[in-house]
Amino acid sequence: MTFVPPPGYQPVYNPRIPYLGPIRGGLREGMSISILGSIPKDISRFHINLRCSESESGDIALHFNPRFDGWDKVVFNAFKDGSWESEEKIRRMPFTEGHAFETLIGISAEGYEVKVNGKEFHTFKHRLPVQQVRAIQVEGDVSIQSIIVIGPGGFPGSNLPVGVVPFSTIIPGGMHPKKTFIIRGQVPFGADRFAINFVASRSGNMILHLNPRLRKGEVVRNSLIGGDWGKEERQLSTNPFREGCPSAAETRSSRCL
Structure with a gap:
């Protein structure tokens, strides 16, 4: 899925933990929050709070x-008027030590619907x-990517369809500086390779x-100009794609193509 977030919905990438940041415009029914990260092998615990103020004090919804x-x-749980309320304990663990995860918190009329x-x-x-x-x-013990x-009704600013691979579409408005594309999906087990291409029509x-x-265990980057491939780039400190894990690839244009 590809989108360009409007003002107030700008993603936060690779925040330093502990992290505390504002949700511009607040939340309402129909919105959701996507959190991509990874769990270390020596984890003890971590937590995500939706706070009612931009400080480390006050109520926690x-x-x-x-x-x-x-x-x-x-x-x-929730924290209200200076006190913790009654806990709800779910004795199942949806996270795996040493693995990546995606948590989606959806806001419904009933409550916070959490998917992992x-x-x-x-x-x-x-x-x-x-x-x-x-x-x-x-x-806590977590790394966040x-x-x-996400605004009501899906990803804000998105008017592109979700496609079956192989997939191609026109980019409305073309490319321009600082335009960002996030392509989200999951790498199936047994996968060998896949490609994302930006083509001048x-x-x-x-x-x-x-x-x-x-x-x-590598990610090749290249370009094909006038029928000829350029010099490949392969060097990476780590490979961000792993079989069976959700992935989000961000591509940001720094100059016009």
Whole structure:
């Protein structure tokens, strides 16, 4: 899925943990929050809070707290008027040590509908008005790749269809500086390679060829101009694509193509 977030919905990439940042415009029914990250092998616990102020004090509308303590569980709660309320303990662990994850928090009339890696996990009913939420906080043993607030009805600014691979479409308005594309999907087990190509429609030149090769553990970048391939780029500190894991590839234009 490809989108360009409008003002107020700009993604946060690779935040330093602990993280506390505002949710511009707040939350309301029909919105959701996508969090991509990874769990270290020596994890103890981490938590995600939806806070009612942009500070580390005040009410918390949602406290989402996976605990790896020998009795693996996920604790949900709310903090109101200076006190924690009654806990909801889910004695299942949707996260795996040493693996990437995607958590989606959807806001419904009933509560916060939490999904992990595409599977429904738990709905925490509202204890505070969702309109009071002003910030998101992440702390503990976790690494976060991105935090994205999604507007009502799906990804904000998106008017492109979700396609079956192989997929191609026209980019409305073309490319321009700082335009960002996020292509989200999951790499199936047993995958060998796939490619994402940005093509100039008039010339047929391939401006960007992004080619993750899973079995070799590398991501090839190149361009095809006038029928000739350029010099490949293969060097990466880490390979961000792994079989069986959700992935989000970001492509940002720094100059006009």
